Amino acid sequence: MTPAELELREYAVLGLVAEASDLALRHFRHRDSLGISMKGAQDWLTVADGAVEAFLRERLAVLFPSDAVIGEEGGGEAADAVWIIDPIDGTSNFARGDRIWCISIGLLLNGVPEIGIVSAPALGEVYLGRRGHGATLNGEPVKVSDATDIRRATVEFGWSTRIPPEDYLALVGRGFAAGASVKRSGSGALGLCHVACGRSDAYAELHINSWDVAAGLVIAAEAGAHISDFFDSNAIEAGNPVLCCTPELQGELERITGIVSRHKDR
Template sequence: MSAPLNPDVTLRFLALQGLAAEAAALAMRYFDNRDAMAVSLKGAQDWLTEADGAVEALIRARIAEVFPQDSVLGEEGGGEVSERVWIVDPIDGTSNFAHGDRTWCISIGFLLNGTPELGCIAAPALGETYLARRGHGATLNGKPIKAAATDTITRATLEHGWSPRLPVGRFIDTVRALFEAGANVKRSASGAMGLASVACGRSDGYLEGHIDSWDVAAGIVIASEAGARVSDFFSGDWTNGNPILVAAPAVAEETARVAGLSLPSPASALAVSPGSKAGD
């Protein structure tokens, strides 16, 4: 049964779709003219392009116009967390974007009183838009999606994201453990797209030892609504990042065990943290 509708969330759900489409069109204009685009490095393999700043500025401006009481937390501009907060990654997969690889996206999530309510991942270079609202399912280009039915890790294809905040050896050890358990392991260099791939059944799991909220806020809603198991990212001081595990239901527990990560019980997915209130 679908969750009851909250008018405030409904209004933002409708606005989110237009906002994502406008941001995607702007990002594509930069992508199609990369030779004239400013590109720099914030750190080793930490890419920044002119498009990142422009797309985030657009998203912030539109939210300020329509929902001036809401806050925005973005990868490029930072921000504050309030009862109503939009969490934005203007270009996730910036290295791919800068090199002409089409695996990148705009990720926009919305939290109400600490609960992830809305998510949109727009991947215009791939012609894909993932959309979800808590309690109402997930779609890809308007069609319902669901996580894979893969029932054993020896048949699973998993994606392991790399974080520069953790030792390289830890990443390699986890990849080795997953291979030894019989899984196929890959990396696409976009955490948001990794979560979207689990949601639509293209892969069976995505994990990363440390990831930021703007990489996963939208994907957590989308994957959860597609039936995937999702770790409790929004616990503790999530503004500084947390581990993430999103996986097809039948392989989630085994993947978590092999990777040394934890999962909440299936019934507590997207549960409201103590002291907060649900949006519906």
């Protein structure tokens, strides 16, 4: 894919995400029409999830018919060029009226994240990253914090029902024991973006799905974060652990989380 073709996709999908954000906000502001249901324990679903994903799928099919699409709700198959969509990341927050949720859409080329867009409409924030072109928040460049000492760091540990609770609690315990301030917000995509803009110094999760991170990993990497080897195996279908942090905290957080990369930076 040429640089011009990538640039076209970047600007086109920024426009699509803006429209999708308006759609999601309309649902968010009328909670009595959300049609809330559960896919499993603490696995929330609303009509907005399906509506936003359907909108993005339809528009992408028209604009870029040769590109594949994988969505959290509708599935799909990987290809050389594939968009990976989470229509509402942080659905539990969304359903409860909490503003910490987002729309996440990332483009992978031959398994490598190239473009990432994360829109948090209720917060008025849009994050953008493109490999080799930096990362922005509402059009302004962002970069990771200068944190080097875990005892002064704020880290976010995402939680998944696919991981035994005792494993998650042990992870949190190791973080506190090392001296970190540990938090959890309920959106992996925004957790990565918050590392990118310096609101947190690290984000880690023992298992996370590709649609939660396909966009955020590009954004965080372009902001200078260390990113673990998330897409080095069959993560598109099966998910993987993820670690995102300031480069100086990589060694300590690999010890705490057990998420070890073959590279020291990327």
